[in-house]
Amino acid sequence: MTRAWNFSAGPAALPLEVLQQAREELTDWHGIGAGIMEVSHRGKAFTGVIETAEADLRELLAIPENYKALFLQGGQTLQFAQVPMNLSAGGSADYLVTGAWSQKAYEEAARIGGARLVATTENNGKFLRLPDFANLPFDREAAYFHLCTNETIHGVEVHEDSETKLFEAISAVAPGVPLVADMSSHILSRPLDVRRYGLISAGAQKNIGPSGLTLVIIREDLLGRAAAGVPTLLDYRNQADHGSMRNTPSTFAIYIAGLVFKWLKARGGLAAIAALGREKARRLYAAIDGSGGFYKNPVDPACRSTMNVPFTLPDAGLEALFVKESEAAGFIGLKGHKSVGGIRASLYNAVPMEAVEALLRFMEDFRAARG
Numbered sequence: 001m002t003r004a005w006n007f008s009a010g011p012a013a014l015p016l017e018v019l020q021q022a023r024e025e026l027t028d029w030h031g032i033g034a035g036i037m038e039v040s041h042r043g044k045a046f047t048g049v050i051e052t053a054e055a056d057l058r059e060l061l062a063i064p065e066n067y068k069a070l071f072l073q074g075g076q077t078l079q080f081a082q083v084p085m086n087l088s089a090g091g092s093a094d095y096l097v098t099g100a101w102s103q104k105a106y107e108e109a110a111r112i113g114g115a116r117l118v119a120t121t122e123n124n125g126k127f128l129r130l131p132d133f134a135n136l137p138f139d140r141e142a143a144y145f146h147l148c149t150n151e152t153i154h155g156v157e158v159h160e161d162s163e164t165k166l167f168e169a170i171s172a173v174a175p176g177v178p179l180v181a182d183m184s185s186h187i188l189s190r191p192l193d194v195r196r197y198g199l200i201s202a203g204a205q206k207n208i209g210p211s212g213l214t215l216v217i218i219r220e221d222l223l224g225r226a227a228a229g230v231p232t233l234l235d236y237r238n239q240a241d242h243g244s245m246r247n248t249p250s251t252f253a254i255y256i257a258g259l260v261f262k263w264l265k266a267r268g269g270l271a272a273i274a275a276l277g278r279e280k281a282r283r284l285y286a287a288i289d290g291s292g293g294f295y296k297n298p299v300d301p302a303c304r305s306t307m308n309v310p311f312t313l314p315d316a317g318l319e320a321l322f323v324k325e326s327e328a329a330g331f332i333g334l335k336g337h338k339s340v341g342g343i344r345a346s347l348y349n350a351v352p353m354e355a356v357e358a359l360l361r362f363m364e365d366f367r368a369a370r371g
């Protein structure tokens, strides 16, 4: 069997053990004579799968009782619309822009209702830092405050210390305003204090499972606020009341997510996975910074992402060669996002340390040959 060193940004590497178990169970899940994706979502088999997945997720993230965990569809992009449809009901919501994804969220919300740009860190087309949260002009009347806590394309992450600063700042100035976060590309990479947020959402295809599944964690008092005319399927209250089964859910993706949650628990939960994740990122950034300027990551070190590490080489020709040679050497997914170019290595939970070590060796050899 050949598995590449997979650094894809999403859809991304899944744990090998999870894929192997899914392969084992593909045609006959637990002796029922059919695969789990071939049976009714209302039957005993799948109901057990979704309930166990939810219970494991709740345990991993310590989700409090007064929050619903919903397994939806439409990707994080639909959340950019669904959030304002459900939460802003004629009022205005605050948006912080720190990269391409929060920019998209802001633009979508502006189409739907009142969206106010609180701040953008964009500078000459680049996003390299976080703002000083303490000095943001929060609106005390805002329906919510939206941010993306890990910008997948620009490699900017709100780490725990910054998250605390944001939480303290908004609690002091606009205490009733719920925080709403797109955590697509770093959810489950570290422990999280869910109580700080009104709503957390994530497309599954990075740290959770296959694309097609979207996770929404929502505080119960925010249910039932959908604007008039919002389609039934897009009303969080409706989905919560039907256990994420207002229509047929993405059963196979939920099943795989459930296996990923078990895999995370078996590895010691989020504190253990976070320690490993920090070490993977530390070693890659150290290699970039120690390359004598051959490799460069321009992001403020205080908010460099542990999950998505974009970097450049001296010119576009060398970057193209790097991608080509890396593919020949058994790597996939290292080409940077088309909007920013360069290289990007995504270090999600399922990317093992051995993959990072292989990448570091490749980078060193490449620099020695071409630097």
Ligand SMILES: Cc1ncc(COP(=O)(O)O)c(C=O)c1O
Residues within 6 Å of the ligand: 009, 010, 074, 075, 076, 077, 078, 101, 148, 150, 151, 152, 153, 182, 183, 184, 185, 203, 204
């Ligand atoms: C942070 C972030 N938000 C939103 C999206 C869009 O997600 P989807 O393709 O699931 O709509 C992505 C996709 O990569 C992402 O990384």
